[in-house]
Amino acid sequence: MKLAFGLPHTLELPAMTANWEFAVTGPEQAAMVKRADELGYDMVSVPEHFVVPHSHLELSGPHYLHSTVAQAFIAGATQRIRVNSSVTILPLHHPVVLAKALSTADWMSGGRITATFGVGWDAEEFDALGVPFHERGRMADEYLAAMLELWTSESPAFDGKYVSFDAIAFAPKPVQRPHLPIWIAGDADAALKRAARYASGWWPFLSKVEDLPARIDFIKSQPTYDGREFDVMYPLGMGRVGEGHVSTDDPNYRPGMTKQQIVDQLCRFAELGVTFSSVPGPRMSGPQAYLDYAQWVIEEVKPQLPGAR
Template identity: 35%
Template sequence: MQIGFTLPQFGPLAHQAGEVARFAAEAERLGAGSLWVGDRLLAPVDPTVGYGGGDSIPEVFRSRLDPFALLAVAATATERVRLGTNVLNAPWYAPAILARSLTTIDQLSGGRLLPGLGIGWSPEEYQAAGVPMHQRGARLDECLDALEALWTSNPARYEGEHWRVPATYAELAPAQRPRPPLYLAGYAPAALRRVARRADGWLPVCVPGPWEFDPATVNEPMRLIRDLAGKAGRDPGELGMVLRVYPAPGTSLDQVVETLTRAERETGAGHAFVEFMNIARTVDEALEQAEKILRAAGVRSRG
């Protein structure tokens, strides 16, 4: 299994922005297969919808760094690791702006970008982004179409209900051809159908700590996605999967390693990454934990 980690982005780790390049380079040396960023815009004082279905927003989101800037730093500090987004809330961004940012990162990294897109859940963040939340599904669908046009046509243009790109020369494409692989997140029926029809892969999630890992939470939706993909005329075997491992506060490294081991054995997941925001407060602590996780999983250092 390839094992990756999140870059220092939220909570106390966000206050160590000057350490992002060092973290990225050292994580790669330790044997990490990928590095990831999230996409939080606000930490509302009185949220309409809380995080993870709750009624509040975790304190770690009160400090946050920009995902595109962090990926650019990581791209220039590393040579081999994949660089992923977990996940960009695509409806917040005009597709032309999103395409420019992602193309830049894919070029900087020599073709190592793995963009994961989603629609988010916070009404306050949508208000701050100036985008109607009730349009988020339709805007994501149009964004996927517009990205395809901008990345595979020259001149490129797109006309949709919510997004429009006038005819433009598009002579700089991503390093990956015909485009970077696009992964989508979500468990709602519409989200799973979108993965089956439109995506190169799915981003399921598990939360070590309070709950024992249940492989059915990954296997059953993935089986449905592949069934729907086949009915849509796609090859189900070409759909990838990257497991997002979000340890709850207080989760031990043994629990994280057990989750990774079981996921590989019981779901066939060949790629997973661990979110550090709840289990590390400093970059050095995060690197120490990354090394322990990689060694326990049998991953060898590259240095």
């Protein structure tokens, strides 16, 4: 199992964010993720929202980054760690511009970018950006097809309802071939079918861990799934945040778990099909304590996990 590093202050979600995180700056984030890279973490990811309506500001907090800009910044501060998003809200981007941004970041990082795409859940955010909320699934499918055409064709051409282009050149292509890894976020059947068609990974958010095997089987039973290698990300503590960012109780995680409790839980996740996870820490005093705990996880927990080298 591979481990992701949770970068502080990529959001200000009350259900997840410790008070000390609010003071962490961008340059401090660069130093922290550089240390995570040195320690041997496999991935870091960045959430995204463009605006947060006042109607759920108390639950969601106001602070979110542009995922692709932040990915490029993190990639520039590191050497080997994979940089993902969690998630990039695909229908809120123009697909040609997003394809260019991700391709640029992948090219400049030497091939370390992954993108986890979701269709979004906040209708008010879509209204603020003038994007039809109830068409977001159809838009996402078309945008994915258009982006793949740009990344893989020497003379890209596409004719769709939402985007069309022809007689154009597109470079640089992603370093990773045939294209940078695509993961799909979400728990609905439509998201799982999208993952089967386009993705090499799935990031659920509301699914219970015991339901993962059936959902993974559903993905791999689709006629569009071709047997490609497939990752599943399920952080320890995933159940702390429910629908609408409401804080909930997670029976799989309690702050302050012992090493053996963490190892046992992550090994159980692996048996259920999880390939990536992360370990949130107990209450801490600040960045150095956070990094000390991150080092403890790598030194004491990771060697006990399936596939550890």
